[in-house]
Amino acid sequence: MLRLALQGDVVQEVTGVEVVEAAPAPRPPFWDEPWRQAAAGAPVRGAAARRRCAAHLDSLGRFLAVADWPDAAARARRLRDAALAGAPARELAHAVERLTRRVGRSRTLRWLTSGIGVLPREQALAAGIGGPALAADGDAWDRTVRWLTEAARSAAACDDRRPLAPDDPAGPRGAWRAVPALPRLAGRPAAPAARRGTGRRPAHPRQPRPRPGRTRPGGRREVTRG
Structure with missing residues (x-):
């Protein structure tokens, strides 16, 4: 649970982190299932991909929804469902590549997210964080x-019927024991709401940025979110 200082709906500071014990998961993590099957000798490279x-x-x-780009967020979720439903690799790869080009070329999204939640590899390792957050190193x-x-x-590898590669020992999310890193990840003030129009208009090099010193209504207040 994070204790936050807000100004309007913008996080200004993380004032505390509290661990809330959760009930044990009734079943193993869904995303890791092919890796458990591989440990039993099943040829699951395509299923793991x-x-x-x-x-x-x-x-x-989920990230694009938070960034206020609902169209791209909905597209990512539809492709997620298609992948889980067994869409052919060629068809899925083409659709994912289109989404990758669209999101990856967004200057607005890059401006929104650059410099936020910086997590160098060394700090991720020290906090016990794995997966994409560790590999991204940024x-x-x-x-x-x-x-x-x-x-x-x-x-592109979803229909591969070979055994899992030896250098692919863990599921897609990796370890995530991020409590020590949470203040660093969330503590930087978030961008003003004027920066949250990702994808609603074309990014342009001359697009005006919010002028410094402007404040949102509502004032600064302490809240608790879990």
Whole structure:
């Protein structure tokens, strides 16, 4: 649970982190199932690629929704569902590549997310964080690019019937024990609401940025979110 200082709906500061114990999961993580099957000797390279593609599209869809780009978020979620439903690799790879080009070329999204949530590789390792956050070795934009790249690569391999590669030992999400890193990831003030129009208009080099010093109504207040 994070304790936040807000100004309007903009996070200004993380004032505290509290661990809330959750009930044990009733079943193993969904995203890791092919890797568990591989440990039993099943040839699951294609199934693992399909699950990895869907997992990264799921992360991307949630991220784009937060960034206020509902059209792209909905597209990522539809492709996630198609991957899990067994869409042919060629068809899925083409659709994911189109999404990758669209999101990856967005100057507005890159401006929105660059410099936010910086997590260098050394700090991720020290905090016990794995998966895309570790591999990205950077900020929120770097993690977005990682999701896109891995989703496109995995989509093309969804029909591969060979055994899992020896250098692919873990599921798509990796370890995530990020409590020590949360203040660093969320503590930087978020962008003003004027920066949240991602995808609603074409990005342009001359697009005006919010003028410094402007404030949102509502004032600064303490809230608790879990």
